[in-house]
Amino acid sequence: MMYRTMFPRDLFAELDRLQRELQHGSDATPSIRGLARGYPAMNVGGTPNSVDIYAFVPGVDPASLDAQIEKGVLTLSGERKAETVPDKAAVHIDERFAGRFRRVVSLPDDIDANAVSAQYRDGVLHIHIPRKAAAQPRRIAIQ
């Protein structure tokens, strides 16, 4: 039946989710571009040699993705097409993002913007930015 119960069955999972949402919502300095849960979701990490950005952009033609680094800011934009709904079809759940998107990440100062590489696999865009050689920690040999 196309029927949603008023009372979810797993109360603990619901409480868990509520708590997580509260934590997100109580952020004292939210981003100027709105909720952190935009599209695409992003993970950012780093090593002493590189900065790695993972953008979760499933179902997007890699050719329609645009990634740019300018003045230490990475901008990722593109468009995700909505699935075509056949005539006389009913949409019961509509949660997936469709439309144009744009996300901006500021990068640290020591990156080498000329050596960026980007790879799209399984719906994830991995942008790998090496740090400048001079900025990498160097071990000093003691004689």
Place this chain on the structure above:
Amino acid sequence: MSETKTPDAPRAEAALLPPVDVIEDAGGITLYADLPGVPKDKLHLHVDADTLTIEGEIQLDMPEGMDSSHAEVSLPRYRRVFTLSKELDSEQVAAEFNQGVLKLRIPKAAHLQPRRVEIRVA
């Protein structure tokens, strides 16, 4: 098709809830789910009686010793469970998985397909 949460699922394995679209036409139901980061061999679909479970494990190629400084996808796993309704033919589920998007087609049982009733004017 309605969503349920299995109370007996191990809660230790926390999982992300993937966003889905569910579209129903006369012939059946089409479900799209976003599962970015899941390679084909880490996607698991189970149809057990009238329960459909979508599960996937995320695998990212991370450089050694990477420290995460910001994570919106903070768990390595997706899971979502749906209850199928009786008129759906769970034997005939067809799945496609492409660039992190799962497309499932669940047809309605053949004898339950809508049939047009011819009306003749006497």
